[in-house]
Structure formats: C-alpha cells, structure tokens
Amino acid sequence: MQSVVPSPEGLAWAQRLVRLDTVSEHSNLELIETIADHLRTLGVPLRLTRDESGRKANLFATLGAPRPGGVILSGHTDTVPWDGQVWSEDPLSGSVHDGRLWGRGSADMKGFIGLVVARTRAWLEADLPLPLHYAFSYDEEVGCFGVRHLIADLKDAGIAPAACIVGEPTQMLPALAHKGVHRWRCCVKGRAAHSSLAPRAVNAIEAAARLVTVVADMGERWRREGPFQHGFDVPHSTAAVGVIAGGIADNIVPADCRFNYEFRELPGSDAQAMQAEVRAAAAALEPAMQAVDPATGFAFEPICSIPAFSADADEPAVRLARRLAGGGETTLVAFGTEAGLFQRAGISTVVCGPGSIAQAHQADEYVTLEQLARCEAFLDGLRRPAAAC
Ligand SMILES: [Zn+2]
Incomplete structure (x- = not known):
C-alpha cells in the first residue's frame, strides 16, 4: 500500500518554514538563511539576489555537476497575511493533526519548498542524471516581483535550465495553463465645491463611477461573448474593481477618488488592449470634466502585471511532470503564478504542487499529509536517469 504520510524529515522542514513569518510585507531573510545554511552545510553552491531594501532575497541553488539544462523546482x-481572519489556532503553529499540516503557507507553498529542501541530501547522494535547481523567490503574492530579479540574474550568469516545475497547489496534477493578472490604480482628479454648487464642480466619485461601469461592462461582455477556453472554472477573461476610496464629507463635492481594478486574461488575450479600452473611455469622459476645470481628469498607474501561462502537452516540463505524477491527467488553474515569467525566459514550465488552492489564502490553511506524501514520491522520481531534461 502506498505511503500516505511524508517522511519525518520532509514534514519537519515544511513545519519549520510555516513557523517563520514571511508575510510579503515583512522580511523573508530568516527563512532564506535557514535554507541557505542547510544547503551550505551540504556544499551546495547558491546565489542570493536581494531587493533594493536588502530585507528580502531570492535563493537560487544548483545540485549536481554544472551542466547546461536541468530542472528548476520553483x-x-x-505568504499572504491573515489580518481579519478568524483562525482556530496560531497561523504560525505549523501543527500536525487530523492528517493535515496547518498554518499560513502550508499549501501555498511552504509544504512544497520544505519537501524539496529536505530531499537535498538524498539527491546529492544519488548522482543526479541532470542538474536540479532550486528557485525560491520573494514578493510573489504582491505581483511576482522577486522572481523577475532571479530570472535576470540567471541570464546574466549564463545559467540556462531546460525546464521548470512551479510547486503551487494543484493537488499534484500538472497544470498546463493559467490566466494572467494585470492590475491598475486609477486616480480621478475632480474639483471640489460646496455640494449646493455641484454644477460648478467636478465630482471625482461620479467620474470614477462612470469608469468603474466601463470596467464592469467589459467583464460582462466577455462573459456573454467570450473568447472562451474550456477547462478553466471561469472559461473567459474577467474584470473586477477591488478597492475604491474618495470623498471627505456629505456636503462637499469630492475632488479626489481612487480605485483599483484588474483584468485576468485568458492565454492569448491581450491585456494591453483591455487597458487601452479603459483609457479610451476615460479620454471620452474628460472633455466634459475639463470644460469646468482643465486640471481635472484621470491618471493610471500599473500595480502589477503577471503574464498568462500556457504550455503544450508534449513540451519537456509537461512530459516530465506527467511522468513524475504517475498519470496522464492534467488541469488548468485559475490563479496566477510565476510560470509565465519562466516561460517568457525560454524555460519549458509546468505548475504542479501539493495541496489545493481552495485552502490557500484562507483561515485555517492546511495541506493534507497525503498530498505531501504524493509530492515526495513525485520529487523522488527526479533521481531516475529517465528524468533527463
Ligand atoms: Zn502561491
């Protein structure tokens, strides 16, 4: 009967990582140094790339003889924060009960990283048929910012892995595509006045509301008309406004309003064209506003841009993941990952990791021990020569 619990060492590493607070706005250096110390003890060469503040770092390490190619485990x-969520225990507990590892990041994605790190010694002793690379990034949850530095550093250093497995929670099914995520902030400048003089003012909230409606209508149009890609939970591109703020008093026409919105586009759809449509609608609203005050109007700032990802069923990373997962079944996922960025760097990429996205970002996040055990079996397969990639 197949083992349904992970190795003690794998589980201990996953727990150790969950117990370190690495909410995106905090430093991740304690976690990075914990892993780096372990790898240094085993003689594994590694590269750290830091953010501008020096409070965060990516770690890239290579096991095996330095040869071209090989597989990145990413x-x-x-993690996301847990403010305002009601947890039944400490989000940093890393406790194990009821067949699950509990805590923030257990599914997304410290379970995966912990299992990979715990495997290092066994891989080193196995005389790997191909280099294995670890790519552990910072600031993914706030826009995939860290991994861009990591990928640029690999390019500068002439390191060219052939394939990448991104261990986001897919219940160990190789995921061949996800949508992109593109987020903008719109700042609306109006002109304030006593509300009894409303016609002489430019109401920033009302102008924002008109543009919010444009964004909502775009989402509605895609829902009705497509394009559609079946296999996604929501088989079309989506639009959503997530935050809005404006106004200071009931009897003042507001001079300022800001709102944030996003598009999640299907692979092959054009997020820049979506944003161009919003800008065109804003430009059409501005003449009436500027007839009252030329200083009024809309300004846009990009917040993040994560490209969509789509892999072919027969490309190297997908073939490898299917073999390691022990079955032909694949999936598509709804959430954004770093996969599109690795793919743009010319690296064949697939998303496959333990746990379910349904638990990620939620209170009482967990990953089942059975999923961790399946991930370990998957990783173990990288020892076999047929894994050459
Ligand atoms: Zn994640």
Whole structure:
C-alpha cells in the first residue's frame, strides 16, 4: 500500500518554514538563511539576489555537476497575511493533526519548498542524471516581483535550465495553463465645491463611477461573448474593481477618488488592449470634466502585471511532470503564478504542487499529509536517469 504520510524529515522542514513569518510585507531573510545554511552545510553552491531594501532575497541553488539544462523546482517564500481572519489556532503553529499540516503557507507553498529542501541530501547522494535547481523567490503574492530579479540574474550568469516545475497547489496534477493578472490604480482628479454648487464642480466619485461601469461592462461582455477556453472554472477573461476610496464629507463635492481594478486574461488575450479600452473611455469622459476645470481628469498607474501561462502537452516540463505524477491527467488553474515569467525566459514550465488552492489564502490553511506524501514520491522520481531534461 502506498505511503500516505511524508517522511519525518520532509514534514519537519515544511513545519519549520510555516513557523517563520514571511508575510510579503515583512522580511523573508530568516527563512532564506535557514535554507541557505542547510544547503551550505551540504556544499551546495547558491546565489542570493536581494531587493533594493536588502530585507528580502531570492535563493537560487544548483545540485549536481554544472551542466547546461536541468530542472528548476520553483516556489515563492512569501505568504499572504491573515489580518481579519478568524483562525482556530496560531497561523504560525505549523501543527500536525487530523492528517493535515496547518498554518499560513502550508499549501501555498511552504509544504512544497520544505519537501524539496529536505530531499537535498538524498539527491546529492544519488548522482543526479541532470542538474536540479532550486528557485525560491520573494514578493510573489504582491505581483511576482522577486522572481523577475532571479530570472535576470540567471541570464546574466549564463545559467540556462531546460525546464521548470512551479510547486503551487494543484493537488499534484500538472497544470498546463493559467490566466494572467494585470492590475491598475486609477486616480480621478475632480474639483471640489460646496455640494449646493455641484454644477460648478467636478465630482471625482461620479467620474470614477462612470469608469468603474466601463470596467464592469467589459467583464460582462466577455462573459456573454467570450473568447472562451474550456477547462478553466471561469472559461473567459474577467474584470473586477477591488478597492475604491474618495470623498471627505456629505456636503462637499469630492475632488479626489481612487480605485483599483484588474483584468485576468485568458492565454492569448491581450491585456494591453483591455487597458487601452479603459483609457479610451476615460479620454471620452474628460472633455466634459475639463470644460469646468482643465486640471481635472484621470491618471493610471500599473500595480502589477503577471503574464498568462500556457504550455503544450508534449513540451519537456509537461512530459516530465506527467511522468513524475504517475498519470496522464492534467488541469488548468485559475490563479496566477510565476510560470509565465519562466516561460517568457525560454524555460519549458509546468505548475504542479501539493495541496489545493481552495485552502490557500484562507483561515485555517492546511495541506493534507497525503498530498505531501504524493509530492515526495513525485520529487523522488527526479533521481531516475529517465528524468533527463
Ligand atoms: Zn502561491
């Protein structure tokens, strides 16, 4: 009968990582140094790339003889926060009960990283048929910022892995595509006045509301008309406004309003064209506003841009993941990952990791021990020569 619990060492590493607070706005250095110390003890060469503040770092390490190619095992070290969520235990507990590892990041994605790190000694002793690379990034949850530095550093250093497995929670099914995520902030400048003089003012909230409606209508149009890609939970591109703020008093026409919105586009759809449509609608609203005050109007700032990801069923990373997962079944996922960025760097990429996205970002996040055990079996397969990639 197949083992349904992970190795003690794998589980201990996953727990150790969950117990370190790496919410994106905090430093991840304690976690990075914990892993780096372990790898240094085993003689594994590694590269750290830091953010501008020096408070965060990516870790890239290579096991095996330095040869071209090989497989990246990729994970982000940061987590989302838990403010306002009701947890039944400490989000940093890393406790194990009821067949599950509990805590923030257990599924997304410290379970995966912990299992990879715990495997290092066994891989080193196995005389690997191909280099294995670890790519552990910062600031994924806030826009996949860290991994961009990591990928640029690999390019500068002439390191060219052939394939990448991003261990985001897919219940160990190789995921061949996800949508992109593109987020903008719109700042609306109006002109304030006593509300009894409303016609002489430019109401920033009302102008924002008109543009919010444009964004909502775009989402509605895609829902009705597509394009559609079946296999996604929501088989079309989506639009959503997530935050809005404006106004200071009931009897003042507001001079300022800001709102944030996003598009999640299907692979092959054009997020820049979506944003161009919003800008065109804003430009059409501005003449009426500027007839009252030329200083009024809309300004846009990009917040993040994570490209969509789509792999072919027969490309190297997908073939490898299917073999390691022990079955032909694949999936598509709804959430954004770093996969599109690795793919743009010319690296064949697939998303496959333990746990379910349904638990990620939630209170009482967990990953089942059975999923961790399946991930370990998957990783173990990288020892076999047929894994050459
Ligand atoms: Zn994640």
